[in-house]
Amino acid sequence: MAVFFNDHFAATENALLHVSDLTLQRGYAIFDFCRTKNRRPLFLNDHLDRFYTSAAAMHLPVRYNKEELAAIIHELIERTLQDETGIRILLTGGYSADGYQPASPNLIITCNVVKTAGLADFERGITAITYEYQRELPSVKSVNYMMAVWLQPLLKEKKAADVLYHYNGIITEFPRSNIFIVTKDQRLITPSRHMLRGITRKQVLSIAARQMDVEERDIHLEELLQAAETFLTSTTKRIMPVLAIDGNTIGDGKPGPITRRLYHEFLQLEQQYNN
Amino acid sequence: MAVFFNDHFAATENALLHVSDLTLQRGYAIFDFCRTKNRRPLFLNDHLDRFYTSAAAMHLPVRYNKEELAAIIHELIERTLQDETGIRILLTGGYSADGYQPASPNLIITCNVVKTAGLADFERGITAITYEYQRELPSVKSVNYMMAVWLQPLLKEKKAADVLYHYNGIITEFPRSNIFIVTKDQRLITPSRHMLRGITRKQVLSIAARQMDVEERDIHLEELLQAAETFLTSTTKRIMPVLAIDGNTIGDGKPGPITRRLYHEFLQLEQQYNN
Numbered sequence: 001m002a003v004f005f006n007d008h009f010a011a012t013e014n015a016l017l018h019v020s021d022l023t024l025q026r027g028y029a030i031f032d033f034c035r036t037k038n039r040r041p042l043f044l045n046d047h048l049d050r051f052y053t054s055a056a057a058m059h060l061p062v063r064y065n066k067e068e069l070a071a072i073i074h075e076l077i078e079r080t081l082q083d084e085t086g087i088r089i090l091l092t093g094g095y096s097a098d099g100y101q102p103a104s105p106n107l108i109i110t111c112n113v114v115k116t117a118g119l120a121d122f123e124r125g126i127t128a129i130t131y132e133y134q135r136e137l138p139s140v141k142s143v144n145y146m147m148a149v150w151l152q153p154l155l156k157e158k159k160a161a162d163v164l165y166h167y168n169g170i171i172t173e174f175p176r177s178n179i180f181i182v183t184k185d186q187r188l189i190t191p192s193r194h195m196l197r198g199i200t201r202k203q204v205l206s207i208a209a210r211q212m213d214v215e216e217r218d219i220h221l222e223e224l225l226q227a228a229e230t231f232l233t234s235t236t237k238r239i240m241p242v243l244a245i246d247g248n249t250i251g252d253g254k255p256g257p258i259t260r261r262l263y264h265e266f267l268q269l270e271q272q273y274n275n
Numbered sequence: 276m277a278v279f280f281n282d283h284f285a286a287t288e289n290a291l292l293h294v295s296d297l298t299l300q301r302g303y304a305i306f307d308f309c310r311t312k313n314r315r316p317l318f319l320n321d322h323l324d325r326f327y328t329s330a331a332a333m334h335l336p337v338r339y340n341k342e343e344l345a346a347i348i349h350e351l352i353e354r355t356l357q358d359e360t361g362i363r364i365l366l367t368g369g370y371s372a373d374g375y376q377p378a379s380p381n382l383i384i385t386c387n388v389v390k391t392a393g394l395a396d397f398e399r400g401i402t403a404i405t406y407e408y409q410r411e412l413p414s415v416k417s418v419n420y421m422m423a424v425w426l427q428p429l430l431k432e433k434k435a436a437d438v439l440y441h442y443n444g445i446i447t448e449f450p451r452s453n454i455f456i457v458t459k460d461q462r463l464i465t466p467s468r469h470m471l472r473g474i475t476r477k478q479v480l481s482i483a484a485r486q487m488d489v490e491e492r493d494i495h496l497e498e499l500l501q502a503a504e505t506f507l508t509s510t511t512k513r514i515m516p517v518l519a520i521d522g523n524t525i526g527d528g529k530p531g532p533i534t535r536r537l538y539h540e541f542l543q544l545e546q547q548y549n550n
Contacts (some may be wrong), residue, residue, distance in 0.1 A: 003294070015293060015295075016291035017292055017294065017299060018290060018291055019278070019290040019383050020290075022424065023298060023299050023302070024298050024299070024304070024365065024367075024418065025420075026419075026420035026421070027302040027304075027417070027420060027421050028420070028424045029299070029302075059425070059427075059428060092299075093424065100420075100424065100427075101424075101427060102424065102427075108294050110294060136408065136422050137421070137422075137425065142302070142421055143300065143302040144302040144419055145300075145301035145302060145303070146411060146412070146419055147412075148301070148375075149301050149375065149376075149377060150303075150333060150412065152334075152375075152377075
């Protein structure tokens, strides 16, 4: 396995940051994560756009432009010699002299074998619980998943696979996934604000818009529980049915027909993808 | 300079963490910070109590008990050969296999020369702005200072030294300091919830309780601006007058008599401190 570290390729074991980096001092860093299929990074352009948006929002300069970064990532994939990987592009606050003010950012790109959800996972679906929480700067893909990691024991206790955040009665996102609902009259709805704009979310919206009514707007908790189908989208899970929330079965508790159709169309899109 | 790294002392330049550590993956880590005077760590027992409380709240086991950790810190101070240092005890989520679930924590203790605020800084005081924000798990000293670092450009623009957080109209804390107000009828008030319980805060409450009415309770923004005096407390700033907030002068815009008396009594306590 290889990594790219600021200005050179290195062995993975050398991807080391000094404790003075602002991530270790103050949790200050952003990243993005994309997946390769047959050594092609899926939707790389969208991921890089979001990476630069996150970096700019956090006042962190990126030393490479988009074309340079894409070239580095393609070379990293070649060096890794694996067909299906996850590429993580991390940009940190850098080695801060006072442990508080950002310095020259460290850029670390890793490329590791990644496991994605398969058809059997899709059929099983997942159950979720809800939790009131709002991420700070939600449009930024920062490394702050403190609440998500902290909630893991609660998820185990509740036998739930994931947690859906809400705030003031409005649902927003899972820690690493976006939420969609299909209403009983077959409209597809997903939150429009207070959450990260997922790349899979964008693709699913685009696929769905050709065949049904699509709305991006606030969704209340009550509307969620009345949905005919609910699913989440993410880079590694693609589209995953959410079959029960807080112990309430959604629809008939099985993956729904619209979720299933979108899932297969997304798989097709992925197959045809040529960056 | 020396560091302590899990189970051994090392040179500072070797305080390196692999990118798979959960701090760099998910911002998951806690720490505490204390200061030495004449090579004695001030209020170490309080800092260690808070460190273990933060660790437990975040489900992170500490491999040493309090006596062992204190002994390590004392040896680190001896090796550092400096009278006035800041000791940072960092406990991370560890090298997580899936980048999400906590693993065996990494413990890194650093000991660096630290600059504290002096009498001239006290006389100058600071000005602050307010900002609506509530930290997640506020009683935990986590590494998440993302909002505080992110606000630095706004502070520069407003020519303010620090930012006071409030939420739903109630003030809570500065990113690295606690807030106190002295009312016009000479009561000392400080928030009681939704903030980190500072060690200097605890000492100041104890000093003040011997000579005046002290209240720990919610403080509204309006009450803050009506105060006769306001000050902040922190390990490196001790007691620092806050002379203006959001452009509003507090009292007569100079360090007040009660703030001054508490400051000198705190300096005395520090001189007499013998851990």
